[in-house]
Amino acid sequence: xxxxxxxxxxxxxxxxxxxxxxxxxxxxxxxxxxxxxxxxxxxxxxxxxxxxxxxxxxxxxxxxxxxxxxxxxxxxxxxxxxxxxxxxxxxxxxxxxxxxxxxxxxxxxxxxx
Amino acid sequence: xxxxxxxxxxxxxxxxxxxxxxxxxxxxxxxxxxxxxxxxxxxxxxxxxxxxxxxxxxxxxxxxxxxxxxxxxxxxxxxxxxxxxxxxxxxxxxxxxxxxxxxxxxxxxxxxxx
Numbered sequence: 508x509x510x511x512x513x514x515x516x517x518x519x520x521x522x523x524x525x526x527x528x529x530x531x532x533x534x535x536x537x538x539x540x541x542x543x544x545x546x547x548x549x550x551x552x553x554x555x556x557x558x559x560x561x562x563x564x565x566x567x568x569x570x571x572x573x574x575x576x577x578x579x580x581x582x583x584x585x586x587x588x589x590x591x592x593x594x595x596x597x598x599x600x601x602x603x604x605x606x607x608x609x610x611x612x613x614x615x616x617x618x619x620x
Numbered sequence: 621x622x623x624x625x626x627x628x629x630x631x632x633x634x635x636x637x638x639x640x641x642x643x644x645x646x647x648x649x650x651x652x653x654x655x656x657x658x659x660x661x662x663x664x665x666x667x668x669x670x671x672x673x674x675x676x677x678x679x680x681x682x683x684x685x686x687x688x689x690x691x692x693x694x695x696x697x698x699x700x701x702x703x704x705x706x707x708x709x710x711x712x713x714x715x716x717x718x719x720x721x722x723x724x725x726x727x728x729x730x731x732x733x734x
Contacts, residue, residue, distance in 0.1 A: 515660070538719045539719040539720050541722075549727070550710060550725035550726060550727055550728055551663070551710075551725050552725070553722045553723075556720050556722075594662070594663070598719055600719065606651070606714065606717065606718070606719055606721055607653075607665060607668065607678070608665075608723060609665075610655075610662045610663040610664075611662055612660060612661060612662035613662060
């Protein structure tokens with residue numbers, strides 16, 4: 508079983524729609540969680556961190572369910588510019604030094620006009 | 621703005637060649653990482669470093685080595701390149717030990733081994 512699993516998609520949705528992604532992780536001791544965004548032929552960039560209480564940033568809402576070991580990302584009122592690959596990222600905290608991250612393979616999203 | 625730069629965007633090498641990929645960050649970050657990204661497999665950690673001259677193996681270190689002689693520079697070395705090392709290589713850096721520290725990525729080097 509992969510440490511971080513997410514549906515690779517692709518998801519094709521019309522502009523203005525609401526879209527949600529889920530991601531599951533296998534290590535129950537994982538310490539921190541993130542969504543990164545990767546545009547085509549670009550490097551990944553942090554979209555938002557995911558906290559236990561859930562958090563919102565504009566049209567984006569992230570939630571964490573530790574009991575079921577999944578993370579979700581909700582995008583409301585989607586824009587053409589939201590087209591990208593969304594990477595679910597987990598810090599398994601197996602090492603006491605630098606914070607290693609484990610990346611899911613990404614979910615590809617295309618917003619259609 | 622944090623800036624992570626990589627020495628080449630595209631590189632073509634022949635099987636058996638020794639390959640050096642260089643990464644430089646300008647934000648005085650303690651931690652640096654090398655990943656490779658392949659379709660269907662996502663990003664996989666090759667090596668990382670939490671201090672000068674320190675290095676730790678990631679999930680797929682076989683066939684690679686690293687060097688960190690200065691805080692701002694982290695080099696990935698392919699001792700004898702093979703075709704299965706054709707991939708996109710991404711360098712990243714982050715500061716400190718806090719669990720929510722962001723990793724900042726360079727633009728990547730697309731390496732083709734013929």
